[in-house]
Amino acid sequence: MSDTFASAKLFAITFLFWMLLNGAFALDVILVGALVAGAITFFLGGSLHFLSGYRLTGESARATVGYVGYFLGELVKANISVARVVLDPALPVVPAIVKVRTRLRNPVARLLLANSITLTPGTLTVEMTDEWLYVHWVVARTTDPEAATDAIVAGFEKYLEVMYD
Amino acid sequence: MIVLTTLGVAVMSIGTVFLALAGLGLLRMPDTYTRIQAGTKATTLGTILVLVGAALIMPEWTVKLALIALFLMFTNPLSSQVLARAAHRAGVPATRETRTDALAEDKEGLA
Numbered sequence: 001m002s003d004t005f006a007s008a009k010l011f012a013i014t015f016l017f018w019m020l021l022n023g024a025f026a027l028d029v030i031l032v033g034a035l036v037a038g039a040i041t042f043f044l045g046g047s048l049h050f051l052s053g054y055r056l057t058g059e060s061a062r063a064t065v066g067y068v069g070y071f072l073g074e075l076v077k078a079n080i081s082v083a084r085v086v087l088d089p090a091l092p093v094v095p096a097i098v099k100v101r102t103r104l105r106n107p108v109a110r111l112l113l114a115n116s117i118t119l120t121p122g123t124l125t126v127e128m129t130d131e132w133l134y135v136h137w138v139v140a141r142t143t144d145p146e147a148a149t150d151a152i153v154a155g156f157e158k159y160l161e162v163m164y165d
Numbered sequence: 166m167i168v169l170t171t172l173g174v175a176v177m178s179i180g181t182v183f184l185a186l187a188g189l190g191l192l193r194m195p196d197t198y199t200r201i202q203a204g205t206k207a208t209t210l211g212t213i214l215v216l217v218g219a220a221l222i223m224p225e226w227t228v229k230l231a232l233i234a235l236f237l238m239f240t241n242p243l244s245s246q247v248l249a250r251a252a253h254r255a256g257v258p259a260t261r262e263t264r265t266d267a268l269a270e271d272k273e274g275l276a
Contacts, residue, residue: 076210083207119206120206124202
């Protein structure tokens, strides 16, 4: 992907964000937005590869929709399961920090994976080194890395794999 | 209009229930890590439900509220993760019930 295209994308995203936040098509709003988006692109373009690596294909778009749907479902399940633990008089927690492995190579894909894990069923990403993620698990079902990877990572990974290079 | 407002109030109420449960979780959980867990999960869904409720009551705010929800879903897990990592690096002990700590084991192996 060319640098010009990456800059154009960054500018478009920041500008769109500004316009959505303002929700008004006034000349001064558009001018300020273009100025600030331009400055961000100019000064920070080198370090902000915001969407780099995202595949612009139909398959990828379908995976994105699947990912968002799966994520929202998991988010609701996570909350109900944590609520159940908190309300149980016996407080049935079996905490453990387990090690899981990801096949994902792209940094943004790894970020999304770590964030998704943190937001879903009783799991919290504590540390990340290369392809290993250390995950704190409130009700640990297993301490084996392979089994934990299947339980925690696999669900998100199969969508993210399609979305990012 | 009345229907939307009623629905919005209902959704907001469910959101506040989750937020209250998060508070209860903070009090009841045994150690730092499990407390962070309780704080992250329930507050994210709770806040999103409050935002959805607000969008139902004031439909013209929907876009802005959706952006706030998006920001929240990106920043909330990051801050929890950084807190947990800092706690672990500083040597904050986990509860005795913790079954295993793969991170501590690997760190000993490296040192």
